[in-house]
Amino acid sequence: MHSDSSKYPKEIISAIAQEIDMGMICFLNTETLEFDSVLGQTYDAYWDEDAENNFNKEVYDKVDGWKHSIRIEPPQSWQSFKIMEDFIETCISDDDPVKKRLWDAISRRKPFQSFKYVIDNSQYRQHWFDFKQSRLEKFVLEQLYNSPE
Template sequence: MFKSELEKVKEHTEDFIKIEPPESFESFKIMELFTAQMPEIELKFLLKKVLENKKPFERFKHPIETSSFREAWFEFQQNELEKIVAKKLEHGIKIKLNRI
């Protein structure tokens, strides 16, 4: 489906900066930041407990999905991921410029 696009990428790899998915510590930090800014005391307390226990990634999802903060979580997460990508791009561009 994307054969021609992939060929172009292969031909010009030096023009691209590969962005890997966030490390687990970065994803965990996003969950911590979201929890810290929660205005809803009961949910905030529950999420803090989830983050302190085993399998926080698994257990964080359910309370969010069943709350009125579901959309706020997705928006917050998206914004934080964009910040991470921006930092990685900035770093990648600096590295690239230093090679020139």
């Protein structure tokens, strides 16, 4: 990863990480550090196509006017799954029964939903949010520094 992490303020990285966590696609103007987002694929099933197109068109029109911008996609499902695995592996002690429940949850048919149910009903809920946010911020930084402008 690039050593100059001050190029992008933590508040911006944090905000973009929160957006992609919700399935949004973000665009960052690397000159002004303005960013905006559009609905990602996760919204396709829920969204009125005309409303989405109008919303996205407004953002795309603005982004098209930026000389230097980077598109930041949400993590793919295998990447999100890896974050859950890493959390279970590194953040919960082996003797805590929640660890086995989480491993069982992610081996089920709907692993994200099952994981969320177990984590939301455990003492690790906030720890999970903090862990995921930190990993998503790293993910954003990697995309920013590995992207040709």
